[in-house]
Amino acid sequence: MALTGLDIYKLLPKTNCKKCGSPTCLAFAMKLAMKKASLDECPYVSKEARLALEQASRPPIATITLSGKKDKIEIGGETVLFRHEKTFYHQTAIAISVDDRLNKKEAESRIKVIEEISFERVGQHISIDAIALLNNSLSGEKFLETLEEILSVSGKPLVLVSNNPDTIESALKKILGGNGVSPLIYPLDASNIEDMCKIARAYNVPLALKAPDLDSLDRLSQRAIEYGVEKLVLSPSSKSLNEMLNDFTMIRRAALKKNYRPFGYPIVAVLTDSDRYRLVGEACIAIAKYASLIILDTLDKEVLLPLITLRQNIYTDPQRPVTVEPRLYKFGAVDKNSPVLVTTNFSLTYFTVAPEIEASKIPSYLLVTDSEGMSVLTAWAAEKFTAEIISDTMKRFNVEEMVSHKNIIIPGYVAILSGKLEDISGWKVLVGPKEATGIPKYLKEIWR
Numbered sequence: 291m292a293l294t295g296l297d298i299y300k301l302l303p304k305t306n307c308k309k310c311g312s313p314t315c316l317a318f319a320m321k322l323a324m325k326k327a328s329l330d331e332c333p334y335v336s337k338e339a340r341l342a343l344e345q346a347s348r349p350p351i352a353t354i355t356l357s358g359k360k361d362k363i364e365i366g367g368e369t370v371l372f373r374h375e376k377t378f379y380h381q382t383a384i385a386i387s388v389d390d391r392l393n394k395k396e397a398e399s400r401i402k403v404i405e406e407i408s409f410e411r412v413g414q415h416i417s418i419d420a421i422a423l424l425n426n427s428l429s430g431e432k433f434l435e436t437l438e439e440i441l442s443v444s445g446k447p448l449v450l451v452s453n454n455p456d457t458i459e460s461a462l463k464k465i466l467g468g469n470g471v472s473p474l475i476y477p478l479d480a481s482n483i484e485d486m487c488k489i490a491r492a493y494n495v496p497l498a499l500k501a502p503d504l505d506s507l508d509r510l511s512q513r514a515i516e517y518g519v520e521k522l523v524l525s526p527s528s529k530s531l532n533e534m535l536n537d538f539t540m541i542r543r544a545a546l547k548k549n550y551r552p553f554g555y556p557i558v559a560v561l562t563d564s565d566r567y568r569l570v571g572e573a574c575i576a577i578a579k580y581a582s583l584i585i586l587d588t589l590d591k592e593v594l595l596p597l598i599t600l601r602q603n604i605y606t607d608p609q610r611p612v613t614v615e616p617r618l619y620k621f622g623a624v625d626k627n628s629p630v631l632v633t634t635n636f637s638l639t640y641f642t643v644a645p646e647i648e649a650s651k652i653p654s655y656l657l658v659t660d661s662e663g664m665s666v667l668t669a670w671a672a673e674k675f676t677a678e679i680i681s682d683t684m685k686r687f688n689v690e691e692m693v694s695h696k697n698i699i700i701p702g703y704v705a706i707l708s709g710k711l712e713d714i715s716g717w718k719v720l721v722g723p724k725e726a727t728g729i730p731k732y733l734k735e736i737w738r
């Protein structure tokens with residue numbers, strides 16, 4: 291739990307000497323709580339107070355970075371249990387596995403498919419975040435061969451899954467070499483924890499800890515911390531969906547509510563159900579509560595798309611709506627006679643209106659105003675979608691020069707703006723349909 295200004299004040303010398311640049315110790319404590327000052331600015335902080343403050347200022351869940359040759363992901367680093375309390379910072383990363391028992395051709399083709407999986411939703415391009423290489427062959431040689439295949443095609447971050455420390459070490463030697471690559475290493479049980487800790491420390495890579503229950507995971511995490519491994523990821527091998535939900539929630543609560551360090555790390559879930567519906571259900575629960583990384587062995591887009599959609603909904607900052615750039619968008623081969631419609635820059639609004647304009651098959655302009663990411667009615671109520679704003683946006687993007695008419699179509703829900711907009715812009719205002727689905731019919735009727 292983050293310390294308040296008053297908590298910090300109690301640990302300061304309380305002499306108000308002003309050496310830190312603040313008029314009082316309390317003012318300095320407030321700045322520290324807001325992370326606007328550094329403890330080093332006070333020369334009189336005692337060793338004990340410094341230790342207590344440093345421990346308390348450690349984030350409750352560590353942020354772990356996995357870096358590939360090209361891409362990088364951060365997992366963990368969350369500070370709240372529920373998104374509405376603040377926001378979540380790092381969305382659940384999705385990794386797809388590659389089994390080292392595949393022959394060269396099969397491995398190559400699977401890696402290519404993983405590379406090519408890509409979705410576009412509300413203007414965001416989404417692809418698979420990482421590749422997990424599984425040492426199911428138990429052969430170090432096969433593991434390295436498949437790793438080579440992956441490295442020749444992909445720059446994504448990697449998860450190296452093997453119980454053999456020598457195999458992991460050989461793989462690390464192959465892919466490190468000062469190029470900033472940092473994979474997650476993932477042993478499958480606690481039998482070789484000491485060797486794996488040594489490797490994690492020597493190569494400065496994150497280490498996943500797998501245990502059959504939370505007590506064992508707790509002990510394992512404490513041992514890894516004693517070995518000096520700071521970059522950890524937790525992998526409880528829950529036996530049922532219920533148990534997984536319970537385990538993940540207990541870990542997250544212990545980290546956030548009790549500041550319990552052995553559980554203050556991101557969670558990884560390995561999901562292998564062969565039934566696609568159950569797999570989607572399990573992965574949805576893992577994404578919602580509280581996996582930071584999920585490893586799947588499927589390439590099925592019908593499984594991946596719902597997961598990516600759910601993830602996007604959960605990990606969108608509720609205080610910063612997804613937006614599109616305010617500007618004049620063109621649909622089709624527009625000319626001087628094309629209609630001009632106007633809407634706001636809330637991404638969902640734009641991506642609801644845009645396909646309907648396309649469906650009308652009438653080349654059109656869509657003027658998008660800056661409504662700070664609000665939808666039409668909300669923006670109107672908040673005075674972010676007014677006649678003045680629309681008129682200014684028309685001037686800003688030279689709408690007058692693009693067309694030879696002076697007609698602008700506003701959303702039906704804000705018909706009330708038409709009089710004022712006509713007065714200040716000098717354009718004729720046409721009131722469009724209330725719902726975007728009415729756009730094709732409306733355009734066909736009024737723009738022929």
Ligand code: SF4
Nearest residue numbers: 306307308310315332
């Ligand atoms: Fe207080 Fe330290 Fe600042 Fe002096 S330098 S006012 S003791 S916080």
